[in-house]
Amino acid sequence: MDLRQKLEILADAAKYDASCASSGTAKRDSTRGGLGSTEGMGICHAYAPDGRCISLLKILLTNACAFDCAYCVNRASSNVRRARFTVAEVVKLTLDFYRRNAIEGLFLSSGITRSADWTMEQLVLVARTLREEHGFQGYIHLKTIPDASPELVEEAGRWADRLSINIELPEAGSLKALAPEKDLSEIKKAMGGLRARIEGAREDLRTARRAKAPRFAPAGQSTQMIVGADASDDATILGTATDLYAGYRLKRVYYSAYSPIPDASRALPPIAPPLVREHRLYQADWLLRFYGFSREEVIAGGEGGMLDLSLDPKTAWALKHRADFPVDLNRAPRERLLRVPGLGAKTVDKILATRRHSAIRAEDLARLHVSLPKVLPFVITADHRPRLLDSGGLRERLIPGTAFVAAARPVQMSLF
Amino acid sequence: MGMAAVLPGPADFAAWRGAARGMLAAGVPPEDTEWRVAGDAPSLFAEAAPPPASSGAHVPRAFVDLAEIAIRHADPERFALLYRVLWRLTHGEPALMQVATDADVVRLHAMAKAVKRDAHKMHAFLRFRQVETEAGTRHVAWFEPDHHIEDAEAGFFVRRFAGLRWSIVTPRRSVHWNGTDLSFGPGGRRQDVPPDDAVEPLWRAYYAAIFNPARLKPGAMRAEMPRKYWRNMPETAEIPRLMAEAPRRAAEMLSRDATAPRPNPQRLHPPGRADVEEAMDLLDAGTDPKAALAALARELAGRNDLPDFARRATQMVFGEGPVGAPLFFVGEQPGDEEDIQGRPFVGPAGRLFDRALDAAQVPRDEAYVTNAVKHFKFTPTGKRRLHQSPDAGDIAYYRPFLLREIGIVAPRLLVGLGATALRALTGKAVPVMKARGTILPGPEGLPVFATVHPSYLLRLPDEEVQRREYARFVEDLRAAHAQAAA
Numbered sequence A: 001m002d003l004r005q006k007l008e009i010l011a012d013a014a015k016y017d018a019s020c021a022s023s024g025t026a027k028r029d030s031t032r033g034g035l036g037s038t039e040g041m042g043i044c045h046a047y048a049p050d051g052r053c054i055s056l057l058k059i060l061l062t063n064a065c066a067f068d069c070a071y072c073v074n075r076a077s078s079n080v081r082r083a084r085f086t087v088a089e090v091v092k093l094t095l096d097f098y099r100r101n102a103i104e105g106l107f108l109s110s111g112i113t114r115s116a117d118w119t120m121e122q123l124v125l126v127a128r129t130l131r132e133e134h135g136f137q138g139y140i141h142l143k144t145i146p147d148a149s150p151e152l153v154e155e156a157g158r159w160a161d162r163l164s165i166n167i168e169l170p171e172a173g174s175l176k177a178l179a180p181e182k183d184l185s186e187i188k189k190a191m192g193g194l195r196a197r198i199e200g201a202r203e204d205l206r207t208a209r210r211a212k213a214p215r216f217a218p219a220g221q222s223t224q225m226i227v228g229a230d231a232s233d234d235a236t237i238l239g240t241a242t243d244l245y246a247g248y249r250l251k252r253v254y255y256s257a258y259s260p261i262p263d264a265s266r267a268l269p270p271i272a273p274p275l276v277r278e279h280r281l282y283q284a285d286w287l288l289r290f291y292g293f294s295r296e297e298v299i300a301g302g303e304g305g306m307l308d309l310s311l312d313p314k315t316a317w318a319l320k321h322r323a324d325f326p327v328d329l330n331r332a333p334r335e336r337l338l339r340v341p342g343l344g345a346k347t348v349d350k351i352l353a354t355r356r357h358s359a360i361r362a363e364d365l366a367r368l369h370v371s372l373p374k375v376l377p378f379v380i381t382a383d384h385r386p387r388l389l390d391s392g393g394l395r396e397r398l399i400p401g402t403a404f405v406a407a408a409r410p411v412q413m414s415l416f
Numbered sequence B: 001m002g003m004a005a006v007l008p009g010p011a012d013f014a015a016w017r018g019a020a021r022g023m024l025a026a027g028v029p030p031e032d033t034e035w036r037v038a039g040d041a042p043s044l045f046a047e048a049a050p051p052p053a054s055s056g057a058h059v060p061r062a063f064v065d066l067a068e069i070a071i072r073h074a075d076p077e078r079f080a081l082l083y084r085v086l087w088r089l090t091h092g093e094p095a096l097m098q099v100a101t102d103a104d105v106v107r108l109h110a111m112a113k114a115v116k117r118d119a120h121k122m123h124a125f126l127r128f129r130q131v132e133t134e135a136g137t138r139h140v141a142w143f144e145p146d147h148h149i150e151d152a153e154a155g156f157f158v159r160r161f162a163g164l165r166w167s168i169v170t171p172r173r174s175v176h177w178n179g180t181d182l183s184f185g186p187g188g189r190r191q192d193v194p195p196d197d198a199v200e201p202l203w204r205a206y207y208a209a210i211f212n213p214a215r216l217k218p219g220a221m222r223a224e225m226p227r228k229y230w231r232n233m234p235e236t237a238e239i240p241r242l243m244a245e246a247p248r249r250a251a252e253m254l255s256r257d258a259t260a261p262r263p264n265p266q267r268l269h270p271p272g273r274a275d276v277e278e279a280m281d282l283l284d285a286g287t288d289p290k291a292a293l294a295a296l297a298r299e300l301a302g303r304n305d306l307p308d309f310a311r312r313a314t315q316m317v318f319g320e321g322p323v324g325a326p327l328f329f330v331g332e333q334p335g336d337e338e339d340i341q342g343r344p345f346v347g348p349a350g351r352l353f354d355r356a357l358d359a360a361q362v363p364r365d366e367a368y369v370t371n372a373v374k375h376f377k378f379t380p381t382g383k384r385r386l387h388q389s390p391d392a393g394d395i396a397y398y399r400p401f402l403l404r405e406i407g408i409v410a411p412r413l414l415v416g417l418g419a420t421a422l423r424a425l426t427g428k429a430v431p432v433m434k435a436r437g438t439i440l441p442g443p444e445g446l447p448v449f450a451t452v453h454p455s456y457l458l459r460l461p462d463e464e465v466q467r468r469e470y471a472r473f474v475e476d477l478r479a480a481h482a483q484a485a486a
Helices: A001-010 A087-099 A114-135 A150-159 A173-176 A183-207 A234-248 A275-290 A295-300 A313-320 A345-355 A362-367 A372-378 A394-398 A404-408 B011-025 B062-069 B078-090 B104-123 B148-160 B201-212 B218-224 B226-231 B234-255 B273-284 B287-302 B308-312 B336-341 B348-359 B390-411 B418-424 B454-459 B465-484
Strands: A056-060 A105-109 A140-145 A162-164 A222-228 A252-257 B004-009 B033-035 B131-133 B137-142 B167-169 B173-177 B181-184 B327-331 B366-373 B377-380 B383-389 B413-417 B439-441 B445-451
Touching: A001 A056, A001 A087, A001 B201, A056 A087, A087 A105, A087 A114, A087 B201, A105 A114, A105 A362, A105 B336, A105 B439, A114 A140, A114 A150, A140 A150, A140 A394, A140 B383, A150 A183, A173 A183, A173 A252, A183 A234, A183 B062, A183 B336, A222 A234, A222 A275, A234 A252, A234 A295, A234 B104, A234 B148, A234 B336, A234 B377, A234 B383, A252 A275, A275 B033, A313 A394, A362 A372, A372 A394, A404 B445, B004 B011, B011 B062, B011 B078, B033 B366, B104 B148, B148 B167, B148 B181, B148 B201, B226 B234, B273 B377, B308 B336, B327 B390, B327 B418, B327 B465, B336 B348, B336 B383, B348 B454, B348 B465, B366 B390, B366 B418, B390 B418, B413 B418, B413 B465, B418 B439, B418 B445, B445 B465, B454 B465
Parallel strands: A056 A105, A105 A140, A140 A162, A162 A222, A222 A252, B004 B033, B137 B167, B327 B366, B327 B413, B413 B445
Antiparallel strands: B131 B137, B167 B173, B173 B181, B377 B383, B439 B445
16 A cells, blocks of 8 residues: 555544644744744644644544544544554655645544553654654644553653643543443543643743753643534533533533544444534533623524524524623623624724724724624614514524525535 | 925835935924836926935834735725824824724734735745756745735745745745845746646646545635735645535435444454453452452443433542552542542642652651542632532542542541541531641541541632641641551
């Protein structure tokens, strides 16, 4: 099998992992040797026709796997073609692509073969070779295997910017049913271990002499949950996410719509990926982290533990809490402005700065590139008072006709 | 009288500032100024050039930062816009930059944003091709920015590719790095850059393979990667094929017969250490108290009727210490750090407790420590988990396990730290402050020494009170130690 075929198989095997972030790590550059730089901001070097960013070379070392997770294209019982990279091949591909400015770095994962430690050792070896032999300063994300020995995890954190362990499913019961070899409590313990090390390294950076501080995953840890493979509702998914953010200080929880795979398991027949639901979960996640919403509030915008698919979760929440509106843009405090549908955190800050000097009018909102049909029903400005807030038809008026809901649906091929 | 400034380059902020200072010092209003870049056609009217001057005016940092970026915009009116904003800032509108809805400010922000986006896309979409020359390997790229960003962004590529020798050619400018020095030259043509590169087929193969045909969203792709960039990105040649094939590939995956799970998938682990240990514990549990404790811990961790909050914890936190320790300390429940480490009394309150034990001269091998409730009960709030006190039902659930733990360790004295522990040990609500320092009747006729929980000491706001209460706590521990030895 030539390198190109291996690359095709092992990239195909890696694409169901949504994470592609290359941001938030320590600043580095190559002016004192080596290759590459990281400057804080992530860079998406290309976009595929699925709308996803390509920032890192995202591949598996091997797609041979002893685990039989029903949702996974690489499960032991799947009939997909198997391949394995050598460490040298991954190192060379990474450097070759990086020198062309095609990637920010490497996201390396692997099927589990032989043992957890053996597999983890191979991942660590790739990262160590890149850093030590080639002075690679770019971004490295390594998948961490929960059962791997503490020494290997320690070394992984020394070379990698980010480590991740995928929780895969939000509940222990689903995980047991669909991924019999995985164990939620082992996964959580491993995440807890990563948190302790990440915080320890940061603490050392603050207190010890900087040069001596040991490095450990400066871009933190992340995880992924598959959406739609089990029966968990959005309340459960967001509940697990809030526990994970609070307990293990995750940088990100990625939500990945369960997507059809070649050779799906009979235990989990393929479905069209629930892309809109995935999108709503990301929006809800944002409200939880940056807009002061609680999980219960976000969920209250929908019905029966599920988010409203036809409206963004902030608008859905606002429609069910009309008594909290209208909000006066010239008087209300920041927390209240953040609750207005269609106002992002940046716009809110601009409104706060501006209104100290001149009263906010409806036309000002247009200048700030705010969607007026979305915002005006919920706000008072110097020249505007909403009239439709109590109207039964408001919800219908706010449902976007052309926006994401339509765009997210898989399309037929006439657009090109 | 009007004034005209001729700037040496299209994005020369220092020259613009010099000219603007001169105009400002001469009191020339914006409508009487004219701005040109050297080489532009001169205006029909002869106008004076601004004299070098210091305007003495102070402007907000926010303006300077924004202006330095916005001046790279391709809009020929950028210099005049910047001067107009400068004029307004120094003529009665010092807070103008904060008025985010002002038309000039909006435009300035929009220009800076466009420049930043252009720079970001240059970092992202520029592709080098590797060429072998007589002088060694070189990397060459052709890129077409919308704005005058070549000089400003050269540094990014130097920092990233300091060890390579490279050139970036654009229609207006070329940038060269020889490994030590940066130099700039005139613009070029696409033909100046080699048409392909040996690694490109691999990169295109990667691009095609990472695409998921079941998630086709070409609108999202185009929003972030507009078509104008495609002609200089080799991988985009794959897009028509990928899009054309996607519906068929997705339909195939959906309609294909699913594979039955293999009845006997290859299992990774031979019977592991844990299983062996468990079997040994069960064998020894009757005779060896250590094995009995381990078996008890396993039994509790594996129960399927645990309270809901227990499932949200990372792990169960069992007691620690020597079997037969005369002192058996009971706390409330594991906290955030205990939950992560899986060990009792390792958080802030635990560290204070350790200090107090030392101060009271209680030897380590005489103390067993555990909690009344053995999972962390919390409410998530952003990046923290807020401790939630266990209720009577929670305490009752764990009580039988605590009693069996006591039975195995067989201490001489139980020490209840705080209300939860005292409730678990005595079976009823005990007012801590009243009972403190006294002995209460406990399970199996064992005496219970009552004192506060160390976290109470951490919560005291007043330093003086804290010192006094800590000393009292140490006294309590000393008294308990003496009692156990009696």
